Amino acid sequence: MNLFFENVRLALFSLKANKMRALLTMLGIIIGISSVIAIMTVGNSLSSYMTGELSSLGTNNVYVSIAIRENEEETTEEGYSFVEENNQAHITADDLMTREMIENYADTYADNITAIGIQKNVGSGQIFEGTKSIGVDVKGVTLGYMLTDNKDLKAGRFFTGRETEGAKRVCIVSNKVVDKMFGGDDEAALGSIVQTQIETSFYDFTIVGIYNFEAGAGALASYMSMGNTTDMYIPFSTACEMNHSDYVAYFTVLAKPDVDPDAFADLTKQFFVPYYRNNRNVYIDSYSMASYVEMMSSMMGTLTTAISVIAGIALLVGGIGVMNIMLVSITERTREIGTRKALGAPNSSIRLQFIVEAVVICMIGGIIGILIGVGGGSLAAGLLLKSPANPSIASIFGSLLFSMAIGVFFGYYPANKAAKMDPIEALRYE
Amino acid sequence: MEERKKIIDLQDIIKKFYIGTPNELTVLHGIDLEVYEGEFVAVVGASGSGKSTLMNIIGSLDRPTSGKYELDGVDMIKAKDSELSGIRNQKIGFVFQTYNLIAKTNALKNVEMPMLYAGVHGKKRTERAKELLTLVGMEDRMKHLPEELSGGQKQRVAIARAMANNPAIILADEPTGALDSSTGRLVMDIFHKLHREQGKTIVLITHSPELAEETDRVITLRDGLVTSIRRGKGGAY
Ligand SMILES: Nc1ncnc2c1ncn2[C@@H]1O[C@H](COP(=O)(O)OP(=O)(O)O)[C@@H](O)[C@H]1O
Numbered sequence: 001m002n003l004f005f006e007n008v009r010l011a012l013f014s015l016k017a018n019k020m021r022a023l024l025t026m027l028g029i030i031i032g033i034s035s036v037i038a039i040m041t042v043g044n045s046l047s048s049y050m051t052g053e054l055s056s057l058g059t060n061n062v063y064v065s066i067a068i069r070e071n072e073e074e075t076t077e078e079g080y081s082f083v084e085e086n087n088q089a090h091i092t093a094d095d096l097m098t099r100e101m102i103e104n105y106a107d108t109y110a111d112n113i114t115a116i117g118i119q120k121n122v123g124s125g126q127i128f129e130g131t132k133s134i135g136v137d138v139k140g141v142t143l144g145y146m147l148t149d150n151k152d153l154k155a156g157r158f159f160t161g162r163e164t165e166g167a168k169r170v171c172i173v174s175n176k177v178v179d180k181m182f183g184g185d186d187e188a189a190l191g192s193i194v195q196t197q198i199e200t201s202f203y204d205f206t207i208v209g210i211y212n213f214e215a216g217a218g219a220l221a222s223y224m225s226m227g228n229t230t231d232m233y234i235p236f237s238t239a240c241e242m243n244h245s246d247y248v249a250y251f252t253v254l255a256k257p258d259v260d261p262d263a264f265a266d267l268t269k270q271f272f273v274p275y276y277r278n279n280r281n282v283y284i285d286s287y288s289m290a291s292y293v294e295m296m297s298s299m300m301g302t303l304t305t306a307i308s309v310i311a312g313i314a315l316l317v318g319g320i321g322v323m324n325i326m327l328v329s330i331t332e333r334t335r336e337i338g339t340r341k342a343l344g345a346p347n348s349s350i351r352l353q354f355i356v357e358a359v360v361i362c363m364i365g366g367i368i369g370i371l372i373g374v375g376g377g378s379l380a381a382g383l384l385l386k387s388p389a390n391p392s393i394a395s396i397f398g399s400l401l402f403s404m405a406i407g408v409f410f411g412y413y414p415a416n417k418a419a420k421m422d423p424i425e426a427l428r429y430e
Numbered sequence: 431m432e433e434r435k436k437i438i439d440l441q442d443i444i445k446k447f448y449i450g451t452p453n454e455l456t457v458l459h460g461i462d463l464e465v466y467e468g469e470f471v472a473v474v475g476a477s478g479s480g481k482s483t484l485m486n487i488i489g490s491l492d493r494p495t496s497g498k499y500e501l502d503g504v505d506m507i508k509a510k511d512s513e514l515s516g517i518r519n520q521k522i523g524f525v526f527q528t529y530n531l532i533a534k535t536n537a538l539k540n541v542e543m544p545m546l547y548a549g550v551h552g553k554k555r556t557e558r559a560k561e562l563l564t565l566v567g568m569e570d571r572m573k574h575l576p577e578e579l580s581g582g583q584k585q586r587v588a589i590a591r592a593m594a595n596n597p598a599i600i601l602a603d604e605p606t607g608a609l610d611s612s613t614g615r616l617v618m619d620i621f622h623k624l625h626r627e628q629g630k631t632i633v634l635i636t637h638s639p640e641l642a643e644e645t646d647r648v649i650t651l652r653d654g655l656v657t658s659i660r661r662g663k664g665g666a667y
């Protein structure tokens with residue numbers, strides 16, 4: 001044990017004496033370890049974010065959306081390409097789903113479906129009164145949307161049948177709107193008429209309900225665009241009237257709890273095949289929330305593997321660098337090795353001395369790598385997800401052990417070479 | 431003179447070096463040498479006569495090509511390398527012409543080094559090292575690094591280091607060779623002190639006839655053979 005600490009002390013000494021050399025030697029280890037840690041930190045944060053997303057949206061959600069045919073013969077398995085209404089120039093109104101299609105679908109699978117959430121974007125605008133204003137995204141929604149999107153009303157009510165049938169100008173706004181426009185007074189807000197500008201037109205809406213805005217579902221998208229803007233919901237029929245169209249590009253189905261969402265997504269896809277048989281532009285794709293999350297994690301997994309391979313190569317190169325510098329160090333210290341042997345050092349402690357030195361170099365490299373990796377990964381996770389970073393303790397300890405193992409592995413050959421030196425030749429070395 | 435124990439017993443030691451396959455160089459041509467416990471022996475001879483080679487064999491840093499060698503009753507020819515490192519650690523203290531202190535390691539740590547390999551623990555080790563540095567008059571320089579010491583000071587630290595595990599034998603290969611005569615005198619006095627006060631067996635290689643004369647016995651080598659053994663003026667010191 002004495003000897004061990006003495007060896008650590010000596011190793012630190014020789015590192016201190018050759019700082020630049022030590023840093024360059026460690027570079028490969030630093031790059032390797034930091035990239036592994038960074039990607040694991042991001043991956044970890046992403047997967048806990050997605051688990052949160054999944055639980056807030058519900059595992060039983062099935063998404064149905066128009067997808068562009070990539071070529072005529074095959075419809076790809078993983079055609080999870082969102083097609084936003086109006087977004088794709090070459091998609092025409094003829095390509096969109098009609099309300100009859102969706103109604104037929106709902107009737108056919110009534111036993112499997114709890115709710116269907118349809119959403120129709122009207123546009124971005126702002127509510128204003130006097131000097132106060134706040135941005136809103138106006139969306140026409142059905143009652144099912146509140147269920148599929150897991151929106152609970154904080155105050156007020158959803159649209160009545162009469163309001164829906166009559167395409168009335170009523171709305172549900174977020175608590176943010178109430179905070180800004182009504183000083184947080186829900187009672188004052190309910191029943192009030194708000195003036196809303198959408199593009200160049202002005203509309204008056206009566207507030208009937210208030211929901212709590214949560215930085216959960218879709219938070220990524222909304223954070224990326226504008227800070228204070230929240231959704232304002234109006235009846236689907238009202239949106240159809242305002243847009244002069246009642247076509248739908250996508251909707252969400254909340255399957256019954258005992259329904260397997262993946263199998264149901266397949267059924268859904270099949271259901272729409274006849275409608276789109278002759279459409280060369282688009283088809284209807286459907287996938288479950290669970291499969292979406294799965295796909296995202298498998299993508300993340302692939303990325304992690306790819307970066308790990310690169311990191312592995314960096315670590316290999318780093319290890320060879322450590323071996324090289326150890327060979328140099330041993331040659332420089334040949335006389336010292338001879339002297340130690342003359343003083344009675346057994347071969348095993350000479351070997352230990354240089355293995356410890358290699359391990360210390362790699363461990364310091366590993367620690368620097370971990371610090372950079374955690375820092376970089378947290379920064380990336382923070383910017384990307386706005387959620388606290390989640391560095392994995394296991395991967396930190398794993399990396400530390402791994403870098404030490406590299407030291408042992410690549411330090412062994414030079415250390416053994418030192419241990420086997422002939423004492424006389426070592427002492428005579430000039 | 432009372433009957434004394436043989437501590438070094440070399441018989442017919444031959445050492446050949448192989449420099450390239452066909453060429454062999456015989457450096458020691460059959461050396462017989464006995465050194466008794468507590469004896470102070472000087473080895474003299476021209477440069478290249480094989481003194482260092484002989485010393486390395488005595489110190490078990492090198493093995494003879496043939497011959498018999500017993501050190502303190504142990505058959506050094508049969509001993510394994512791992513046993514030899516233990517013997518070097520416990521029974522032999524080396525002093526080199528070039529000091530060979532470990533760089534970037536202070537005097538105290540240098541003296542502690544052989545005790546570290548012997549497994550002597552912290553406080554005891556440090557105490558012993560301080561004691562030895564005091565013995566060689568280096569108590570003020572314990573925390574100095576080798577590069578901060580003069581030649582004579584380095585050699586005194588090296589002698590303290592050689593004494594660390596209280597070995598029976600001290601082997602010194604031209605310890606004063608790189609020192610001026612007054613510093614050499616100081617170092618030589620330390621050897622006399624260790625011999626006189628602690629009864630160490632000392633084998634000293636030297637080029638200086640005066641220093642050799644001060645020992646108990648002077649052995650002269652020429653071309654790998656012992657050509658004369660005579661008494662020194664030992665008792666005078
Ligand atoms: N490792 C070696 N390989 C080849 N020749 C050697 C080796 N060591 C010593 N010699 C030769 O042996 C002879 C004696 O050397 P050495 O014992 O160092 O002499 P001294 O110490 O008396 O000056 C010299 O000729 C030297 O060149």
Ligand SMILES: [Mg+2]
Binds near residue numbers: 481482483
């Ligand atoms: Mg010599």
